[in-house]
Amino acid sequence: MSTSDLFETLDPPQRLLMGPGPINAYPRVHQAISASLIGQYDPVMTGYMNQVQSLYRGVFETNNQQTLLVNGTARSGIEAVLVSVLQPGDKVLIPVIGRFGHLLCEIAKRVGAQVKTIDIEWGEVCSPEQVEKAIKAFQPKLFATVQGDTSTTMNQPLAEIGEICQRHGVLFYCDATASIAGNELKIDEWHLDAVSVGLQKCLGGPSGSAPITLSDRCAEVINRRKHIEAGIRAAHHVEGCDAMIQSNYFDLAMIMDYWGPERLNHHTESTSMLYAARECARLFLEEGVDKVIARHQQAGDAMASGLQAMGLTLFGNQQYKMNNVVGVYIPQGIDGDKVRQQLQQRFGIEIGTSFGPLHGKVWRIGTMGYNARQDCVLTTLVALESILLKYKVKVSSGQAVLAAMAHYRD
Amino acid sequence: MSTSDLFETLDPPQRLLMGPGPINAYPRVHQAISASLIGQYDPVMTGYMNQVQSLYRGVFETNNQQTLLVNGTARSGIEAVLVSVLQPGDKVLIPVIGRFGHLLCEIAKRVGAQVKTIDIEWGEVCSPEQVEKAIKAFQPKLFATVQGDTSTTMNQPLAEIGEICQRHGVLFYCDATASIAGNELKIDEWHLDAVSVGLQKCLGGPSGSAPITLSDRCAEVINRRKHIEAGIRAAHHVEGCDAMIQSNYFDLAMIMDYWGPERLNHHTESTSMLYAARECARLFLEEGVDKVIARHQQAGDAMASGLQAMGLTLFGNQQYKMNNVVGVYIPQGIDGDKVRQQLQQRFGIEIGTSFGPLHGKVWRIGTMGYNARQDCVLTTLVALESILLKYKVKVSSGQAVLAAMAHYRD
Structure with a gap:
């Protein structure tokens, strides 16, 4: 290959990104992402992972133990939650207020779930009454919604939905990628069981890391499907009793064991993106x-x-x-x-x-x-x-x- | 949250990483990863995406049009290939020469494939004769192997296997994460249909981006499963004739349309990791x-x-x-x-x-x-x-x- 095929030194133009995201990252995030790499089981690295868990508990205003990063863009976090929670045939109820409601349906269908939608005109949102009526009629395992859907710029109110879900024994998941840090989101107070986000909107980082948080009851549902890889399985391992999660990369039961004290090897954590995610959270919490x-x-x-x-x-x-x-x-x-x-x-x-x-x-x-x-x-x-x-x-x-x-x- | 909970400014210690990976990144990769962000449809950004495709054709020594990045760690590239190629019930033959052979089996089983292994003692490799015998007996759709399995440090010879696969109408996939850039890998010459890698070994970058390449015949198999998201689907769209890929995030048919001239929106490309991947390839090709x-x-x-x-x-x-x-x-x-x-x-x-x-x-x-x-x-x-x-x-x-x-x- 000739030198002319190597292209020029990377030098992207200065842009002011005022679209629906991605946007310009905070300067401190650019500094953090370029820091030196360390090994994945280096005590400093596992220390950083623990810090990231603690910092995102702050960002999410939650006490959830299971708060961690999925290594991919925002939609990797969505898929990780849906494929880990939903078994083939499980019922999921999804309000479609815009494009990203369609995305939730699409992912849920691919994991084999039965999907029921509440179809809302673009530019409007779904009322708690509509949700409760649909839950009563459909009796889903999971209610899944987008909070801020950038395709319509609408912010779905969530404050009253968690209580409805709890009353009917339904798990409550929200994709808050576009809304987190720009709009109120009270995960514990509103009884959310699972939330996934990305860095590239109001958190002011690059796309490529998906912070998520899971309530204890949601983590339990997922852990009943736990399965440990043959290559690293101990002899005494007992398999989970529910159907195996149909993705290895998005198996949150295994990812929880990687982030937890077990430190069971799964992927090789994307260190640079973790540095970025850490700095996004520090900036957020410093400002308050x-x-x-x-x-x-x-x-x-x-x-x-x-x-x-x-x-x-x-x-x-x-x-x-x-x-x-x-x-x-x-x-x-x-x-x-x-x-x-x-x-x-x-x-x-x-x-x-x-x-x-x-x-x-x-x-x-x-x-x-x-x-x-x-x-x-x-x-x-x-x-x-x-x-x-x-x-x-x-x-x-x-x-x-x-x-x-x-x-x-x- | 008090300031004491924000932890110190990121400052990882200097380490010389001489394990099986991740290793220290090239200094120029650290510079590239911290460059300014730009929008995902900015002509400069789509230009960088095209450059990355061209650069990785050089790294992979291939003419494959379909050469692109999956946004995740190395194992996300493996899962993207396996879930996109294998339909439930499809047969896949996998030599297990170490831990990462087990990983291929694990992922293939989760996507619903029938898996047959060739079990090799750790520290040895699999012969072309063993491969051909097993292909004749099992008649798989796909032969999938690891090239360098860091768990045993062995490098599976591949030069003769592609011809065997072609003769029997079998697709040939290799996970070359640990071997790429450190060991010979002649993708076109050896008739490989799909290869996935990561940056964190001999390419000298951080974990978190998975370059892959697909032969035309492999891309065709995947495109027969194409399905476009409801949120962005045009009225005249014709669905693929084979079973829908059971992952949205890893749907290579959609990812090819995102990287191709269609530029159909899928994920939001992880810009910083793309910058890193671009620089890894430039360093590799500059040295030769x-x-x-x-x-x-x-x-x-x-x-x-x-x-x-x-x-x-x-x-x-x-x-x-x-x-x-x-x-x-x-x-x-x-x-x-x-x-x-x-x-x-x-x-x-x-x-x-x-x-x-x-x-x-x-x-x-x-x-x-x-x-x-x-x-x-x-x-x-x-x-x-x-x-x-x-x-x-x-x-x-x-x-x-x-x-x-x-x-x-x-």
Whole structure:
């Protein structure tokens, strides 16, 4: 292979990532991820693993012993929970408020579960009454939902659902990838049994690590399916009594033994991503859960006000909007992708397109993690306004930034 | 949460990792992994993805179009291939030459395949005659093997097996995680249909990314199972005719569409790990495949000679030893873990323990990637000799380093 085929030294351009994620990571996360590697059973490494468990108990506001990282992107955490909890034939109830509800259904079907959906119009959320009615009729083993579905920017209320699930003996799982750290999520108080997330939204890290937490009763359900690999199994090992989990990589029973005092070898922990995950949690907890969420709410409100002041229309039921992302209708007669391209080429700013029914109709603009800041909000608004003016869209010039600034003290 | 619960700033100790992996990453990989993030559909990002495909075609010495990264540790690549190729009931033949042969069986069983093994004594390898005889008798869809099995340090010869598989219409998969870049692997010349690896051995990167490559005929088998997610499916989509792949995360048909010109959204690519994988490949190709392998052979030979000159006995059939790791019997009456602990505490050097039948009997010492260097070999030998002398093991003092130095020019 000639040297010309080796491509240039890595040097990605500076971008301000104001889409629905991934977003720019905190500078300290970039420092942490580049730290030296150590062996996987080095006491320093197992010490870091224990710290990560403790830190994510803080992030998740939970006392769950089983709080750990799955080594993959956010959807690896979803699949790990679903394949470990659901046996073929098990019933799962899923509200579909957007694309990521479809994803939960898709994964659950592939693991052989019977899936029942509660279909919600995009831009709305599911009520506790709808959930209870469907639970009574379907009697699922698991209720699985997305909290913040970035495809619609809606934030599914969860506070009342856990109690309903408990009353009917149903396990309660939530994918909070897009909402964690930007919106309230009280795992123990709301009786959630399993939650999985990713780093690349409001936690301000790179994609590629999936923190999860499991209640004791959920861990018990999973451990009844425990099976230890032949290559490392001790003679006295007793197999679990339920059907073997149909994935090795996502077998949370084995992953719990890798993170637990047993330290049974499973995968080789992705050390660099663990360093990143650790730093994301430290940043979150240093700032404090309430302050982080308030900062996201302030930035999200400022962005939404700015867009409206410009004369644009927001998408979806604003009562349930996530703090960290807003959907906005593309003005009539404008090519949404062309505007996005101009924003990137001229300002280095990225905003998001949409999937499915909203494709070509709605932009999605995020204010997440490191970018949930006044300067990011204002810069994005002035840049968008300039490009819209270039395309002769009638916008109330200068009003967006004034409206956004009003959300911040002088 | 109080500040005392946030733990200290990440600052892992300096270690010389001379075990069976993970090992120290190349400094340039640490630089690359900390680069700024960009959006997943940024033309620069999709450009990097294309570059990574091209670079790994170079690493794998293949023309396979389908060459890409699975977002997870090495075993995620194994599971992605097995779950995508094998339908429930399909037959797979697997030689078990060590722990990682067991792992292939385990994963294949979980995806519902019928598994037949060729059981080989630890320290030996499987002959082409054994493979052909078993293929004739069992008539599998897939022959799956590990190339270098670090649990025994043996390197399974593959050169003659591909032709046998082709003759019998059998697909040929190899997990080359531990052998790639340290030992010859000619994917196209040897007619391999699927190969998966990791970064954390001779490629000199962190664990957490799994490069894989698929022949056209293997990609075709997988694409017959293609299924597109409801959330992003176009109206004209035609479903594949074979059984749906039972994992979403590891559905290589979908992952190929994410890496291909379709750019259909699947996971959010782990950008930082992609940066690391890109730099590992650039380092490998800059040095050149023959030189990298020769460097591993030289370091491995030097280490083996040194250990023998010290008076220790090597494990396994040396004719088939991997270049990049050696097994050595722990001297009689010595606590192997105590010696490893002393090496780490006094010298900051890590060597490996063993699994299963070799546990407590054999140490495994690696010379991989950035650490396949004379100074690493010599330092490890003098350190090990010092600790053995401390424990009053009769070693031929000073001979190890002389024997190892003889493998390098003055």
